Amino acid sequence: xxxxxxxxxxxxxxxxxxxxxxxxxxxxxxxxxxxxxxxxxxxxxxxxxxxxxxxxxxxxxxxxxxxxxxxxxxxxxxxxxxxxxxxxxxxxxxxxxxxxxxxxxxxxxxxxxxxxxxxxxxxxxxxxxxxxxxxxxxxxxxxxxxxxxxxxxxxxxxxxxxxxxxxxxxxxxxxxxxxxxxxxxxxxxxxxxxxxxxxxxxxxxxxxxxxxxxxxxxxxxxxxxxxxxxxxxxxxxxxxxxxxxxxxxxxxxxxxxxxxxxxxxxxxxxxxxxxxxxxxxxxxxxxxxxxxxxxxxxxxxxxxxxxx
Amino acid sequence: xxxxxxxxxxxxxxxxxxxxxxxxxxxxxxxxxxxxxxxxxxxxxxxxxxxxxxxxxxxxxxxxxxxxxxxxxxxxxxxxxxxxxxxxxxxxxxxxxxxxxxxxxxxxxxxxxxxxxxxxxxxxxxxxxxxxxxxxxxxxxxxxxxxxxxxxxxxxxxxxxxxxxxxxxxxxxxxxxxxxxxxxxxxxxxxxxxxxxxxxxxxxxxxxxxxxxxxxxxxxxxxxxxxxxxxxxxxxxxxxxxxxxxxxx
Numbered sequence: 001x002x003x004x005x006x007x008x009x010x011x012x013x014x015x016x017x018x019x020x021x022x023x024x025x026x027x028x029x030x031x032x033x034x035x036x037x038x039x040x041x042x043x044x045x046x047x048x049x050x051x052x053x054x055x056x057x058x059x060x061x062x063x064x065x066x067x068x069x070x071x072x073x074x075x076x077x078x079x080x081x082x083x084x085x086x087x088x089x090x091x092x093x094x095x096x097x098x099x100x101x102x103x104x105x106x107x108x109x110x111x112x113x114x115x116x117x118x119x120x121x122x123x124x125x126x127x128x129x130x131x132x133x134x135x136x137x138x139x140x141x142x143x144x145x146x147x148x149x150x151x152x153x154x155x156x157x158x159x160x161x162x163x164x165x166x167x168x169x170x171x172x173x174x175x176x177x178x179x180x181x182x183x184x185x186x187x188x189x190x191x192x193x194x195x196x197x198x199x200x201x202x203x204x205x206x207x208x209x210x211x212x213x214x215x216x217x218x219x220x221x222x223x224x225x226x227x228x229x230x231x232x233x234x235x236x237x238x239x240x241x242x243x244x245x246x247x248x249x250x251x252x253x254x255x256x257x258x259x260x261x262x263x264x265x266x267x268x269x270x271x272x273x274x275x276x277x278x279x280x281x282x283x284x285x286x287x288x289x290x291x292x293x294x295x296x297x298x299x300x301x302x303x304x305x306x307x308x
Numbered sequence: 309x310x311x312x313x314x315x316x317x318x319x320x321x322x323x324x325x326x327x328x329x330x331x332x333x334x335x336x337x338x339x340x341x342x343x344x345x346x347x348x349x350x351x352x353x354x355x356x357x358x359x360x361x362x363x364x365x366x367x368x369x370x371x372x373x374x375x376x377x378x379x380x381x382x383x384x385x386x387x388x389x390x391x392x393x394x395x396x397x398x399x400x401x402x403x404x405x406x407x408x409x410x411x412x413x414x415x416x417x418x419x420x421x422x423x424x425x426x427x428x429x430x431x432x433x434x435x436x437x438x439x440x441x442x443x444x445x446x447x448x449x450x451x452x453x454x455x456x457x458x459x460x461x462x463x464x465x466x467x468x469x470x471x472x473x474x475x476x477x478x479x480x481x482x483x484x485x486x487x488x489x490x491x492x493x494x495x496x497x498x499x500x501x502x503x504x505x506x507x508x509x510x511x512x513x514x515x516x517x518x519x520x521x522x523x524x525x526x527x528x529x530x531x532x533x534x535x536x537x538x539x540x541x542x543x544x545x546x547x548x549x550x551x552x553x554x555x556x557x
Binding site: 067074092096098100104105110111126127128133136139140175178179180195227230231236237243244246272281292293295304308 | 319321322324325327401402403406425426428429430431432433434435438439440441442444445446447449450452465466467468469470471472473474476477486521523524525526528529531534535536537538540542543544546549550554556557
């Protein structure tokens with residue numbers, strides 16, 4: 001079997017999600033090739049070559065792939081993918097964007113957000129916001145999967161796979177990059193953080209999110225939010241944890257002023273330890289929290305920061 | 309310009325789903341069903357574009373049993389002009405749905421297709437991208453802003469690190485994210501009027517698409533339940549538990 005993994009990167013560095021996809025691919029078994037499609041991305045290809053278990057890296061370095069527009073990347077992956085039994089990408093917004101396009105062009109189904117691999121053709125994935133877990137078997141000639149990074153550990157590094165440059169240029173010409181507005185943050189990335197502290201509607205406004213900063217600094221944590229906090233304009237939407245936001249599984253998840261709607265739980269209930277701080281003792285979050293504290297967050301947060 | 313909006317009937321998002329005892333699936337008997345929330349946003353966006361004079365007609369389409377007509381009527385009450393029901397008892401997956409929709413696109417020739425980014429039952433997030441692939445159109449997925457101008461559409465997309473804006477040549481496919489808009493409610497007079505709006509029914513068989521999926525559902529299980537936790541009395545106790553019992557800080 002031959003497995004093709006499409007690397008997740010920003011042209012400068014490889015994202016941690018790719019190592020998790022490689023780890024998932026080793027469970028399928030077979031030769032693993034990583035495709036780096038981007039522009040001026042030689043450094044990314046070198047990083048990919050260092051992941052343990054990777055036998056080859058393909059580098060498609062062209063301006064057409066700079067912003068990873070789905071139309072161009074999908075055409076490239078479809079052309080290369082015909083020679084592989086499995087095509088994998090991380091279930092990030094990038095992977096979710098281009099991979100279904102690849103599957104349709106290859107006339108095969110896609111299995112989204114795989115959390116476990118039972119065999120080369122049998123996969124496990126959550127449905128209904130994580131309230132049910134489906135096991136599915138695919139008889140397609142090529143299995144196209146997005147992998148949930150939070151469900152796999154990262155593959156080791158220390159490898160030295162060969163990097164091969166490919167000259168294929170695919171430009172569909174129907175889409176054009178205009179601009180990007182990225183949120184600046186000094187903190188660890190939400191999906192990769194060991195500790196996540198999230199605020200909800202109970203934070204009352206955006207300024208109060210500063211109460212989480214000191215705690216996050218002391219714990220090396222990323223800061224997340226519920227949809228209610230995002231919709232109320234307290235924080236930008238890329239901080240949202242949930243069914244429609246990011247899915248995280250840190251060692252410690254601290255939910256502050258979050259009631260615990262089904263859609264939020266879908267994004268964090270696989271965390272190892274969950275702490276809930278809420279003044280409503282009846283909030284659903286307490287049903288899944290390992291440690292709950294019924295109290296006003298405005299008195300608890302400064303106290304917590306002090307005691308850490 | 310015509311806008312096509314594919315919509316899906318799903319379990320209501322507030323319902324706590326139950327897995328069947330024989331692990332064959334989720335129990336949908338006597339459960340409240342509704343329009344998929346992302347589809348409501350798609351309808352709202354299409355209707356707003358029509359109200360702004362950018363579109364002339366909004367056509368909604370849904371695939372499934374006769375029951376989906378209830379959701380099509382809701383879409384009509386929200387402002388869609390006419391509806392198409394593609395009838396089948398099968399439960400086609402995203403690729404088959406995209407193939408059926410590609411046939412509808414060929415018939416209707418819409419300038420824009422707007423659909424939800426994912427259905428909250430299967431959580432696939434595939435159909436829009438697949439439809440774009442099959443029709444050769446550009447795609448603007450996870451849209452939080454849509455601007456039409458000069459035969460093109462600018463779509464601001466929610467991506468992991470923030471926002472990205474792309475420009476697509478029309479016709480194009482746009483999939484909605486939650487923050488694109490706030491859907492309106494259907495008023496009673498509009499619900500009454502919607503009953504008189506045209507709703508065509510076509511058999512899925514007549515489209516010449518093989519609806520058999522190559523993906524077999526082996527079982528559906530309930531997720532592992534978490535151990536019931538404890539309530540602590542104070543911050544000091546919480547910190548102590550995290551340090552010495554859970555050992556996570």
